[in-house]
């Protein structure tokens with residue numbers, strides 16, 4: 001029998017020094033590098049960052065559903081209610097998935113079965129979490145869930161390929177919510193949705209949070225969604241958290257040059273600009289991360305010191321964490 | 336006036352066990368050369384189907400499609416192939432839209448080979464030019480799609496769409512999967528290409544700040560129909576259809592001190608299968624009454640501003 005390791009006095013979810021690698025073509029992809037974060041019950045942590053930054057990998061590590069071949073959790077601990085998930089047997093882990101923890105997948109087709117009717121797929125999950133075997137009741141509940149995510153109940157009988165991208169996404173959301181999880185890992189749940197349905201889905205999630213005290217890890221690149229929904233925010237770049245604080249701290253005093261650049265790149269709703277202001281350059285090759293600060297090739301504040309050794313976390317003036325050794329220069333805007 | 340695309344009463348229905356699904360129902364619009372028509376609307380309202388039908392990835396059920404003034408609705412064989420070269424699509428999902436077994440180089444090369452217009456050395460040269468144009472590094476030529484991040488994959492999709500020098504491109508949520516800094520790069524790239532090559536775009540997106548930025552004109556769709564169409568500026572300054580107003584009010588504000596004051600849509604959702612003749616938004620519209628159960632016509636309420644709502648006169652006085 002294996003040993004269960006339970007620690008009390010810990011946040012509901014606590015990730016410590018997580019490091020995840022993939023092997024691709026004999027090269028090592030450094031997808032997640034020493035990520036630590038905490039999340040309390042009833043709270044929402046926003047995880048923002050570029051595609052490829054490692055967000056999905058973090059969520060999949062929590063559920064331990066990384067691909068068997070070619071992926072590797074090289075280091076770290078993931079505590080859920082004080083219990084290290086990385087030490088659990090596969091059997092115990094199976095009880096946690098879709099029960100205590102459920103995930104809304106970014107790509108709906110990984111979660112949907114192409115040959116089953118969408119309604120039946122929701123009813124199936126409902127029945128797993130129900131104390132009776134009343135199929136008619138489960139179907140009724142599945143139809144309600146469809147309506148809740150804005151799909152007419154009569155489309156229960158459709159197959160996934162007959163739905164648009166956003167509609168498939170809504171089915172996946174309905175499935176994840178049907179489980180009433182304690183921890184919801186939502187990977188870009190509303191990216192494929194229009195803003196009215198998005199607002200409806202976010203309301204639904206908020207309702208769930210109030211009712212069941214659900215904790216949520218929300219992966220998104222929509223800063224508007226973060227502003228409306230999250231309590232805390234972690235900005236992730238090339239597999240590392242580069243800025244971490246409350247929503248107020250991050251939105252009022254963004255301090256890392258990457259975060260500042262992100263805010264600057266959003267098209268302005270009140271202004272007509274011919275050209276947008278992207279951050280120049282592209283994210284680094286994860287098989288070959290630059291030495292020192294991984295943002296340094298794109299950073300207009302970079303100095304020689306930035307390119308030498310790994311950059312630690314510094315406290316900003318308002319007390320949040322920022323992985324930049326030149327915060328003062330950045331704040332003064334000196335490049 | 337130099338329209339590249341003219342769509343008249345276009346319909347695309349799908350047969351389902353429960354009846355006819357009206358994915359695109361009587362859509363009419365024109366896009367001038369070098370301009371961008373933004374298309375927004377609820378997910379599932381028919382935006383992708385519309386784009387795919389125009390460029391003949393779906394057969395249309397009814398209606399007419401003109402490309403440069405020439406009827407291309409029912410083309411077949413060689414004529415269709417030629418017309419199709421002029422109309423391309425960039426997909427939302429840079430993950431599933433590229434063939435995982437093909438290198439970047441052969442992905443971009445493929446349409447050039449298939450077209451049979453070019454010699455081997457021309458193809459080499461064009462492939463190189465396309466990669467330079469969209470900013471893909473030389474070292475990624477032999478890479479496979481899964482080795483690239485979303486931003487680079489989307490560039491490959493753009494390069495491939497540009498290979499045969501199209502005039503019209505359907506951009507189906509091309510930046511949805513990208514974060515804002517890479518999104519800004521790709522949008523600037525699309526705009527630059529448009530200026531240089533006189534490209535005409537139909538641009539589908541859910542991001543209202545993106546559609547405002549990129550579009551000259553905007554169509555708002557609801558369950559297969561265009562409910563409002565006007566210039567981008569006009570739409571954001573003077574939205575008239577009740578659905579458009581609900582849509583604009585739901586844009587999540589990036590200002591944390593200003594929570595959204597959105598109009599909540601209540602009521603059941605109308606099914607696109609065998610829809611009744613009346614206004615399709617009626618079940619959720621706060622202003623609906625019996626009049627709304629009759630067929631709704633699109634009216635030009637001011638020059639260039641079209642709305643499909645019979646009660647507009649009455650209700651717009653209550654807008655603030």
Ligand SMILES: Nc1ncnc2c1ncn2[C@@H]1O[C@H](COP(=O)(O)OP(=O)(O)OP(=O)(O)O)[C@@H](O)[C@H]1O
Pocket residue numbers: 022023024029030031049050051052053054055056057058067070106286481482483484485
């Ligand atoms: N199965 C795999 N094999 C090899 N590399 C992988 C695999 N899955 C992910 N990666 C790589 O790991 C890094 C992080 O990937 P991940 O999917 O977690 O990023 P992400 O932030 O979720 O991006 P996106 O928003 O595009 O989904 C990327 O460089 C990616 O290419």
Ligand SMILES: Nc1ncnc2c1ncn2[C@@H]1O[C@H](COP(=O)(O)OP(=O)(O)O)[C@@H](O)[C@H]1O
Pocket residue numbers: 161162163164165166167349350351356358377378379380381382383384385607
């Ligand atoms: N192959 C198909 N068979 C049946 N119905 C389809 C098919 N493709 C799309 N639909 C239906 O057409 C409508 C519009 O879909 P789509 O154009 O993909 O929406 P959007 O792009 O706006 O999200 C939806 O109701 C969808 O279920």
Ligand code: SF4
Pocket residue numbers: 256257258293294295296297299300301302303306311323324325326327330
């Ligand atoms: S550590 Fe240096 S290179 Fe990195 S973000 Fe700060 S200033 Fe830029």
Ligand code: SF4
Pocket residue numbers: 576577578614615616617618620621622623624626627631643644645646647650
């Ligand atoms: S026609 Fe009637 S139901 Fe439709 S949008 Fe206008 S007021 Fe609302």
Ligand SMILES: [Mg+2]
Pocket residue numbers: 052055056057106187
């Ligand atoms: Mg992801």
Ligand SMILES: [Mg+2]
Pocket residue numbers: 164165166382383507
């Ligand atoms: Mg679509």
